[in-house]
Structures are given as structure tokens and as C-alpha cells.
Amino acid sequence: MIARRSFLKSAALLSTGLATLPLTRLAAQTTPQSKPNVVVILLDDTGYECFETLGQSEFRTPNITKFTKEAVTFPQCDAAPLSTPSRVKLMTGQHNFKNYERFAYLNPKYKTFGNLMRDSGYKTGVFGKWQMSMAHETREKLKNGSPQDFGFETYTLHAYFPGNTRDEIKEQGRRANRFYDPILFDNEGEVPNLKDQYGSKIVNDRALEFIDQNKDKPFFLYYPMMLAHWPFVTTPFTDKDGIEPDWLAPKDANARQNFKDMVYYADHLIGNIFKKLKEHNLYDNTLVIITSDNGTYPGVSFNYNSNTFYGGKSYPQFSGSRVPLIAKFGSKTLKPQVNNSLIDLADVLPTIADAANLTIPQEYQSNGQSFLPQVQNKTGNPKPYILCYYPSINIRAERRCIYVRNHDFKLYSDGRLYAESDREELNPIFPHDDTPVSSKARKQLAKALNDSYAKYPKLAEKRDEIIQEFKDKKFGLVIGSSFLEDREYYTQAKLDITNFIKSNGEYSFKIQQFKGNGDLYISDVKLLADGKEISKDFHLAKSLQKQGSSYIFRQKHHNTIFSLKVTNYNPNKTYTIAARIEQPQGKQAIAHFRLLD
Helix, strand or coil, X not given: CCCHHHHHHHHHHHHXXXXXXXXXXXXXXXXXXXXXXXXXXXXXXXXXXXXXXHCXXXXXXXXXXXXXXXXEEEEEEECCXXXXXXXXXXXXXXXXXXXXXXXCECCCCCCXXXXXXXXXXXXXXXXXXXXXXXXXXXXXXXXCCCCCXXXXXXXXXXXXXXCCHHHHHHHCCCCCCCCECCCCEECCEECCCCCCCEHHHHHHHHHHHHHHHCCXXXXXXXXXXXXCCCCCCCCCCCCXXXXXXXCCCCCCHHHHHHHHHHHHHHHHHHHHHHHHHHHCCCHHHEEEEEEECCCCCCCXXXXXXXEEEECCCCCCCHHHHEEEEEEEEHHXXXXXXXXXXXXXXXXXXHHHHHHCCCCCCHXXXXXXXXXXXXHCCCCCCCCCCEEEEECCCHHHHHHCEEEEECCCXXXXXCCCEEECCCCCCCCCCCHHHCCHHHHHHHHHHHXXXXXXXXXXXXXHHHHHHHHHHHHCCCEEEEECCCCCCCCCCCCEEEEECHHXXXXXXXXXXXXXXXXXXXXXXXXXXXEEECCEECCHHHHCCHHHCCCCCCEEEEXXXXXXXXXXXXXXXXXXXXXXXXXXXXXXXXXXXXEEEEECC
């Protein structure tokens, strides 16, 4: 239970904050009787393919499926392909080029939908995964914000560590568990006595308590769920068959089933929210939005509409950036329907402000556009394209990009054009291959991109940074696609690595493969991964072996860093990596073979 003194303290802070609000802000408020409640539910790493209502047969989501029968489903919603950028965009209503600074961090100088709703008289609470205040490595340079700084009076959170608690937990040898034996923090500090408990159930119980305690006041509940993020472990609903729950569950057959069970349990917890709203007769006066932060973890794949659908988290393709979004505004949503308006997570803040009849203060600098009219079965004013700056992080830096898309085509800032039907982006459309339709789309999207550069100078700065960054990169083999405009496109390539291995007899490289079958031909070397030789029995495809090759390594849809170690170095010999990418049915595949010298 949430301690009473926390609510008294929060209430005092709220009254103090309201007393100092500008008159223009207060004028934007509605009367208490007319204010609707707002619930925003954000699933974690649960992609488009995980919902029964969107064509999936492997997953069970009965509560969400029932919800879609009385709500509006938006299948054209984009997130950033990674957690923190999406959460920053969702909470602030701004594009990532404006306020994203680093992973797991939001600068407290930025206002969120929590601030907007609290300052307008709403009771505010956040329960689940935070990941907005974890800049502990650079504490001297970056100021961490608390949930209260971002407008949330009440909270119970995973991935939130006030003060130096994250360092203390690390020193104590404990892990920041999110599921079994979780480490959670609320207004009182670390939540005690959580041994053998399940984190997602605890935060769901806290969210239900929040509704109970505020049933007579307008409230804003932000519920960023911990499910169904890796590690893929059992849930309280899983038939364990003697398998003990382990927060570091092995990536085996159980992990895949566990993921499906996690999605099912997430649906159950969402059902609890619906039941609680109906118990207090609040359902017909509540805006409920359900969405996700990005695509599914790339280590899993499932059948989707009779095809294999690979998890695409961290990739800007459809499987990484397209997310489900389903919304209902109580009795004001008159009938269920599918609406194909182009929207992204930045549109959520202006939509909830619209529902609460609030004017967004200028300081918020919102880039979003309300889709509330569509939720109310009205036409609205849908935007003609989606703009996305994806900052990416660390080892995924090469996926950093800018794109604009409409319903039919997607244009990257480096000039690559894809049909939206090409969900894995395996077939770039070159200008000399343009049809009248693709040529028209290219011109329209290029204008949209150029207009965006003119409107947002910071976006133009990010474009220039990306260009400079990739000019400095060394790509050894580029097959199928490249960030560099002057690259040719190949289905096979060969790289001389002799000079790289002369000094120490070892050379490292990375295969960054999006899809297709990758065959790597190597002679007179040992192929190592994580310092261990790859098993020939497992990876050698004899039917494809080329004369003189020691290995043929085949992989699908993965990123792997390898080392080549010469067994008997001969200074008179030329050493090469040869690679070929094949895509079923003769389609072009995409892979980057990147030098790591």
C-alpha cells in the first residue's frame, strides 16, 4: 500500500505548485465536474505482431482484443525503435532531435504530460518502468530528475534509483531485477520484502490502489509496463513444469514460450485496469490509450499472417518502429473502427490535453498533433507524413537515421526510398527504377524532409552529424544497402584483409545482417566468436562449400562480431573474406560487413 504521508506530502507540493501557476495556465483548466480521467498504458518491447486483433494467432490477448471491439485501432503509428527515445517522445510530445540527450535519461528541464496534468489539477501517478533518471555515470554533468520533477505525485517504479542507490545496489551484489525478486522504488524509498514476488503484479496492484484512492478526483495514470522486456522468464500464470523462475532465463525453447506467456500476462494486468475503472463507474469518462515503445526483441520470431516475423527492436524498419495503438474516450467513442491516420508517439501529449480541454503552454514546444477527433469517430485533420529522427545508441550507432514516410513510401535522409509494403526494406527503389507513382512520392517526401530541415535547424544539425559520422566509418563489405550515397549495391563481395592480419595475425569484423541467408567463405583461418572457435559441424554447409574454404558460416537475421585468426601465416599469401547474401524467392537481402580495425 502507498503510505499516507506520501500523499500528504504530494498534496502539499501540488497546492504549492498551483499557487504559483501563471494565470494563463489556470485559465486553461476545466471545472472538476467536466474533467475526464486519462490512462496511458505503454507496453515494453511488445511489437505490432503480438496482438490478436492485428492478425496474430500465436499470442493470446483477450482483454486487448475485447477492448478493440469498442475502441479505435490505429495501425499506422510509429515509435522510435528503441525504449528511451520513444519514452522521451511520448512523455514530452517532442521529436527526439529536440530533447534526447542520452540513453535512460530525460533532462528535468523538459516538461512532460505529467507536469501538464498535475499543474491542471489532476492527481498523477506513474507505475512500472521509469528509465528516465539513470545518468549515474556522469552525475557531475547531468542532473537527474525525480518522478515528481516530471509531474508525478505518486509512483512505484523499476529502473528508478534515487540518489546513489543504483551504485549501492551494485556494490551489494544485487541485480536490478524487474520480474522475480524485483528491485522497486516508491515515494518512501526502496520497496521492502519482495523476495519471491513478481514485479509486474506489484506495480499493477499499486496502479489499482491509485485508482481506488482517486476515484472521486480527476486523475492521470501513466502505466509504462515492464512486460514483455527481456529476460524472458515465467510468469505467475506459466505452467512451470518443474522449471524454477530465473531472472536470467536461458535463451532456449523455453524463452520463446515464456515471451508469449509474458504478453498474455500483460494482457491480464491491462484487464485489471479496465475492471477497476468499471468498478468505480469511471470507464465511460476515461480516455484510455494502449501502445508500445518499440518492436519486439530481435532474438525472437513468430508466425504472422502466414509469414515469419522477426523482432526488430533497435532497427528503423517496420518491425522496429511500427507499434500498435488503440484508444477509447469513454462514451465519446461511439463505435469501434480501424483508423489509418498517420500518428506517432509525440501525438499522445496533445491528444490527452485535447481530451482534458487544456491549452498546452508554449514552453512545452510540442511537435505532436491531437488525434482525439479520430478517437471520437470524427475526421480530424490527419497529418500527411510522419517525421522521425532516430538517435540510436552505442553499438547500434550505425542505425542512427532520419526518415519521413506516408502510407505508401518511406524516404531516408540519405536518399533511400522503400515501398511501405517492403517491410524488411530489402528492395531499395533507385531513381532510375522509379515508376510514376514512386517518382511522385520521392518528390513529395523529399520536400517534406527539406521543409523539416528549414523548420527545425536542430534536425539539420543532426543530419550533418550523421553524414560526417558515416564518412569516417570504414565499411569492408557492404551488401544490399549502404548509408553512403556513392556505394554500389552488391549481392556478393570479397574483401582483402591481408594487411590487417600481418601485424598480429588476428582481425575482427562485424556482420550486421537484417535478413536473408549470409554465407561467409574463409580460408586458412580459424573463425572465432567470443574467443572460441566456431563449431564446424554446426556451421559448415558442405553443399555450399567453395574450393579452398575452411568455413562457411551461415546466419539469419542477427548481428555477430567475429575474429579471424591465421593458423599458419604465409607472407606470400593473400587472405580474404568472401561473402554472399541470398534472399529466398530471389529477393535482394541486406547486410553490412563492417571493419572493426
